[in-house]
Amino acid sequence: MITSFSNRSxxxxxxLTQKAKVRNRQGVFVVEGVxxxxxxxxxxxxxxxxxxxxxxxxxxxxxxxxDKVFCEIVADDIFDKMSDTKxxxxxxxxxxxxxxxxxxxxxxxxxxxxxxxxxxxxxxxMGETGRKKQLYLLVEDIQDPGNxxxxxxxxxxxxxxxxxxxxxTVDIYNPKTIRSTMGSVYRxxxxxxxxxxxxxxxxxxNNICVYAADLQAEKCYDECDYSGASxxxxxxxxxxxxxxxxxxxxxxxxIPMEGxxxxxxAAVASTVLFYEAYRQRRHGQQ
Amino acid sequence: MITSFSNRSxxxxxxLTQKAKVRNRQGVFVVEGVxxxxxxxxxxxxxxxxxxxxxxxxxxxxxxxxDKVFCEIVADDIFDKMSDTKxxxxxxxxxxxxxxxxxxxxxxxxxxxxxxxxxxxxxxxMGETGRKKQLYLLVEDIQDPGNxxxxxxxxxxxxxxxxxxxxxTVDIYNPKTIRSTMGSVYRxxxxxxxxxxxxxxxxxxNNICVYAADLQAEKCYDECDYSGASxxxxxxxxxxxxxxxxxxxxxxxxIPMEGxxxxxxAAVASTVLFYEAYRQRRHGQQ
Numbered sequence: 001m002i003t004s005f006s007n008r009s010x011x012x013x014x015x016l017t018q019k020a021k022v023r024n025r026q027g028v029f030v031v032e033g034v035x036x037x038x039x040x041x042x043x044x045x046x047x048x049x050x051x052x053x054x055x056x057x058x059x060x061x062x063x064x065x066x067d068k069v070f071c072e073i074v075a076d077d078i079f080d081k082m083s084d085t086k087x088x089x090x091x092x093x094x095x096x097x098x099x100x101x102x103x104x105x106x107x108x109x110x111x112x113x114x115x116x117x118x119x120x121x122x123x124x125x126m127g128e129t130g131r132k133k134q135l136y137l138l139v140e141d142i143q144d145p146g147n148x149x150x151x152x153x154x155x156x157x158x159x160x161x162x163x164x165x166x167x168x169t170v171d172i173y174n175p176k177t178i179r180s181t182m183g184s185v186y187r188x189x190x191x192x193x194x195x196x197x198x199x200x201x202x203x204x205x206n207n208i209c210v211y212a213a214d215l216q217a218e219k220c221y222d223e224c225d226y227s228g229a230s231x232x233x234x235x236x237x238x239x240x241x242x243x244x245x246x247x248x249x250x251x252x253x254x255i256p257m258e259g260x261x262x263x264x265x266a267a268v269a270s271t272v273l274f275y276e277a278y279r280q281r282r283h284g285q286q
Numbered sequence: 287m288i289t290s291f292s293n294r295s296x297x298x299x300x301x302l303t304q305k306a307k308v309r310n311r312q313g314v315f316v317v318e319g320v321x322x323x324x325x326x327x328x329x330x331x332x333x334x335x336x337x338x339x340x341x342x343x344x345x346x347x348x349x350x351x352x353d354k355v356f357c358e359i360v361a362d363d364i365f366d367k368m369s370d371t372k373x374x375x376x377x378x379x380x381x382x383x384x385x386x387x388x389x390x391x392x393x394x395x396x397x398x399x400x401x402x403x404x405x406x407x408x409x410x411x412m413g414e415t416g417r418k419k420q421l422y423l424l425v426e427d428i429q430d431p432g433n434x435x436x437x438x439x440x441x442x443x444x445x446x447x448x449x450x451x452x453x454x455t456v457d458i459y460n461p462k463t464i465r466s467t468m469g470s471v472y473r474x475x476x477x478x479x480x481x482x483x484x485x486x487x488x489x490x491x492n493n494i495c496v497y498a499a500d501l502q503a504e505k506c507y508d509e510c511d512y513s514g515a516s517x518x519x520x521x522x523x524x525x526x527x528x529x530x531x532x533x534x535x536x537x538x539x540x541i542p543m544e545g546x547x548x549x550x551x552a553a554v555a556s557t558v559l560f561y562e563a564y565r566q567r568r569h570g571q572q
Contacts, residue, residue: 039546146432150551159544180551187545222565255561256568258445259473260325265436265466271557275541279508279562282542 001052002074005081009072013049013082013092020171027097029173033089038062039183045069046094051079054090084175097173100189102199105162106134106206134161134208135277136231140196140245141168142266143237148172149180150267151234156184158278163190164199164231200248203231212241212249213269221253226277227284234273237266287338288360291367295358299335299368299378306457313383315459319375324348325469331355332380337365340376370461383459386475388485391448392420392492420447420494421563422517426482426531427454428552429523434458435466436553442470444564449476450485450517486534489517498527498535499555507539512563513570520559523552 002010015022016030023029028046031037037048048071050058055073059066080088137155142148148170155163169192170177178185193199200210211224212233233249235241240263246252255264255272264272288295301308302316309315314332317323323334334357336344341359345352366374423441428434434456441449455478456463464471479485486496497510498519519535521527526549532538541550541558550558 150554153547153551154554156545157543157547157550182548184545184547220568222569256564257443259442259470261439261443261468261470264443265439265553267551268436268440268553268557271554272561275558275561276565278542282506283508 002049002072002078005078007078009049010074010078010082013094016094017084017175020173023097023171023173028094029097029178030084030175031093031095031178032083032085032091032175034058034062034091036178036183037091037093038065039186040093040095041186042068044096044186046096047072048094049074049079049082049092051076051088051090058091085179098190100162100191102164102191102193102202105189105191106202133227133281134229134231135226135274136160136162136164136203136208137270137274138164138166138196138199138203138210138231138233139169139235139266139270140166140233140241141236142234143170144266145170145174145176146180147237147265147267149177149182149185151270152177152181152184152188152190154267154271154274156188158274160188160274163188164196165190165192166196167192167194196245197248200231200233200245204250209251210249211273212246212252213255213273214246214252215240215254215263217252217254219251219253221255221273222276224251224253226280230277232270232273232277234266234270288335288358288364291364293364295335296360296364296368299380302380303370303461306459309383309457309459314380315383315464316370316461317379317381317464318369318371318377318461320344320348320377322464322469323377323379324351325472326379326381327472328354330382330472332382333358334380335360335365335368335378337362337374337376344377384476386448386477388450388477388479388488391475391477392488419513419567420492420515420517421512421560422446422448422450422489422494423556423560424450424452424482424485424489424496424517424519425455425552425556426452426520426527427522428520429456430552431456431460431462432466433523433551433553435463435468435471437556438463438467438470438474438476440553440557440560442474444560446474446560449474450482451476451478452482453478453480482531483534486517486519486531490536495537496535497559498532498538499541499559500532500538501526501540501549503538503540505537505539507541507559508562510537510539512566516563518556518559518563520552520556 013030042065048069050073052073053076137160152163172190203210208229208231210231210233255269299316328351334355336359338359339362423446438449458476489496494515494517496517496519541555
């Protein structure tokens with residue numbers, strides 16, 4: 001049992017929580033809480049820390065999974081210092097980072113069966129070749145961890161195939177981002193790109209139509225047909241998309257707004273576009 | 287000029303920022319930054335604090351408005367201690383709280399002209415009497431200040447007539463909520479209610495159809511017609527709506543989700559419903 005704050009593992013976890021550089025050097029990230037442990041794929045788990053007070057209860061529920069991974073017990077007061085949350089649940093997991101490549105994403109989209117859980121109807125997102133019509137979101141320089149996490153969560157909800165991020169976007173492995181994904185970080189593929197326009201061109205080469213959210217656009221978002229392979233491009237919270245980035249897209253679209261609102265929250269704008277695409281696909285609109 | 291941290295005003299601002307009880311006793315709230323000052327209605331401003339370093343520049347731009355309100359200059363280091371933000375912009379405004387009543391909201395909706403700024407087309411939200419078809423959101427016990435603020439901002443964007451909140455919802459005057467509204471707090475009416483089902487019945491008496499977002503609902507949100515007077519009922523982040531609250535609504539609706547997503551973020555769910563209503567109204571869908 002770890003009982004000292006000067007223990008190497010304790011200091012390592014604190015560093016991993018606070019510093020992206022340390023996370024990237026070690027190729028892992030820290031997730032907190034029961035839900036994030038339960039949903040983590042076992043083969044991605046590098047190590048688990050359990051607070052002494054929580055060990056018995058967690059072993060009762062998750063004993064099988066805990067037996068398969070390397071597990072350390074930590075004295076309660078030390079555990080609370082390792083934790084980044086106000087009310088720690090007594091479990092902290094080190095997870096191996098994901099390494100997706102855009103070319104893999106683009107080639108790996110399988111003809112999976114898409115059924116509306118609700119109505120039982122199949123969803124028209126299959127192309128003529130039987131391959132799923134893809135749906136991506138590209139974000140440029142989003143800064144708020146909560147926004148990025150929420151975008152992942154919403155992306156999973158509409159069946160998005162990936163989130164592509166400019167290299168100045170906030171770190172997906174930031175503890176606040178991770179928390180806001182509510183587990184979607186394990187399931188939605190993502191790629192950071194140094195060259196967002198290059199990534200747009202890559203999508204276009206794969207017959208994916210790229211729509212840029214632009215306040216000045218003349219076309220409304222709901223006048224377009226997203227039933228084909230589509231990608232949305234969303235800008236930074238304060239400034240929106242760079243003009244040169246928006247210019248790379250196939251179509252510029254705006255989201256109409258009443259009142260004195262100057263712009264929408266980035267996660268909200270993503271939601272509007274994601275759910276319109278999903279609505280059209282669910283209704284089989286062409 | 288205020289130069290001491292023990293100055294009464296300084297301590298008052300810190301208390302007003304931190305404590306809802308103090309805010310409600312004095313009937314004011316604190317807003318930070320240039321945008322929030324610029325958008326505050328002059329008659330609602332009780333007092334303005336300017337950091338010495340920012341005075342000259344702010345007077346150049348906002349001299350006229352600053353002349354009309356009570357203004358105090360604060361030494362830079364003291365100002366930074368009064369401020370709740372990491373990089374204070376040097377202006378802090380005390381604003382009088384709003385006092386809306388549900389009956390006033392329900393009777394005051396005027397036949398305002400609603401035009402889609404984008405297409406120039408008029409929006410079909412007028413009833414046969416020439417009164418606007420109302421749009422409300424009711425939220426039950428939302429806890430995250432950022433979520434609530436974002437809901438206000440999105441509400442203004444779709445022309446909502448008010449946000450109605452259960453009494454256990456986070457305080458709208460919490461500094462984090464205020465910040466996330468991006469000024470919409472000045473423009474979207476709101477009411478806290480002790481009895482959310484009573485409020486639902488009040489809306490129903492006024493021929494407003496109430497739709498409850500419920501994961502177990504059989505009807506999809508996009509199978510309903512929101513072109514008439516409508517209100518959406520959204521639950522708490524963790525638990526969704528209470529069953530007894532959902533039972534008060536006219537219709538239960540679900541928002542479909544793929545993957546392993548258990549629920550959407552509350553602001554995201556509100557966005558999906560708000561923008562579907564707005565889309566239908568803009569398209570004149572019946």
